[in-house]
Amino acid sequence: MDQTVSNPLLMPFDRHLLICFSHLRWDFVFQRPQHLMTRAAATYTVVFFEEPVFDPVDTPVLRRKPVASCLEVVTPVLPHHQPRIEIDRAMAILLESLVASIEHDQLVAWYYTPMALKFTAALQEDVCVYDCMDELSAFKNAPPELQRLEQQLFGRADVVFTGGMSLYEAKRSHHPSVHAFPSSIDTAHFHQARRLQADPSDQQTIAHPRVGFFGVIDERFDIDLMARTAAAMPAVQFVTIGPVVKIDPATLPAGPNIHWLGAKRYAELPSYMAGWDVGWMPFALNDATRYISPTKTPEFLAGGLPVVSTAIVDVVQTYGSRGLVEIADAGSMPAALTTALRKGCGEMAKVDAFLSGMSWDATWSAMQDLLKSAKVLRLPTLRRLVDHV
Incomplete structure (x- = not known):
């Protein structure tokens, strides 16, 4: 045998x-x-x-x-x-x-x-x-x-x-x-944001233009940058979605153009994104963000949004170097967001060509x-x- x-x-x-x-x-x-x-x-x-x-x-x-x-x-x-x-x-x-x-x-x-x-x-x-x-x-x-x-x-x-x-x-x-x-990226899921949709109920009363972020709100999120940028751009509404963990919610900045909408289900994200004009990633530059590769970068792009980010290494090297994401620091963030709002989604064919190799x-x-x-x-x-x- x-x-x-x-x-x-x-x-x-x-x-x-x-x-x-x-x-x-x-x-x-x-x-x-x-x-x-x-x-x-x-x-x-x-x-x-x-x-x-x-x-x-x-x-x-x-x-x-x-x-x-x-x-x-x-x-x-x-x-x-x-x-x-x-x-x-x-x-x-x-x-x-x-x-x-x-x-x-x-x-x-x-x-x-x-x-x-x-x-x-x-x-x-x-x-x-x-x-x-x-x-x-x-x-x-x-x-x-x-x-x-x-x-x-x-x-x-x-x-x-x-x-x-x-x-x-x-x-x-x-x-x-x-x-x-x-x-x-799950491209088909976030492509839904490119089609006109009715705003979710808790976003309907927020005026335009809107700059949006979704993700976990923790030590990686630069709350000081959020406060300074929102104060410098009073006509722009800043919408943030996600759970707050490891930081005191009382420390989050407040203002008439700052909107914290809390955690949402994955299935709901495209409906919120459809009502945004720019996606931004105000990450702090610290030890916790040194090695991150934010999933929301391709998700924002797949949703048809222009994207502005702080200088996260993987974002700079993968997306910024190709002109797919605008990179800004605290001093240049208002100008970068203003430019992104003016330009809109830009060359989606270039974005889609890049994302086609990702799934x-x-x-x-x-x-x-x-x-x-x-x-x-x-x-x-x-x-x-x-x-x-």
Whole structure:
């Protein structure tokens, strides 16, 4: 009998499980993890494993919520006031029971946060992926052990992806297989903003012209720049959409032409954008923004908006250098916005030609090819282990 064929480690994988360990909650903002995991669910059984929540429960439990075919969100629910070491132990036990409950022949561990290593040491994955979408250690309130755990993750990962070119340059020397996958775009979704639509109810009473932003409002958003620019352009309305996190909402600037509309669903964004005249990205230039590659850059462009941004490195190199986005600093921001309002959307053919090479479908397809290659590279090691046994 052919011993190679009979060996279960070497037989074709018919059922594939992908567990995604994320620092971002599924229902927070629909962005890179959601785009990729939604597409992964066409090939894998996908579990989006969130960080724990703490409720008055007696014992740790898993809250499981299906969100699409072959895709569920899993949230560990732990008792209040557990010591850190007990939290990690409880998380490990919950993860072990989860993996055992899902029939699979291959397991892919997909990390967005190195912090998950604190409870995944015993996980026996076939392929390990680190999708480094941000430099998390530079964010406000970052755990002190994050950088140490990231180094461990580099040692464990078979393949590393980065969310932009700046991150690629920063991480490429840490692992032999690092690949840049900058922010991509669901073009059809944001093209909806180019068609005239009725304003959402909370935007209807806001006058024109409108300068708009959507995204997370945190330490990366330059609230001082927002205040100064709005004061310098009293006839222009500044509309901002998104949740406020890690900063005190009371510190947000207020004024007759400043409008904070709160968080909106991903499906709603084109309807708001359709009523804007310019998209802008008033990012602070600090450690937290040094390596970002904002997904909203191609999304604004796909929506038919002229775009003005501060000098974020990936935006400058990818879009500013091609004349697709206007780059401005605090002193030149009012003039840049005035010019963008006057010019309008400009050469959309040039924008569309550039965006035609970008899609989340293409990004996932390329990533999946690298996952297959990573699995093949692991097989010789598996064979040696089996032969030894």
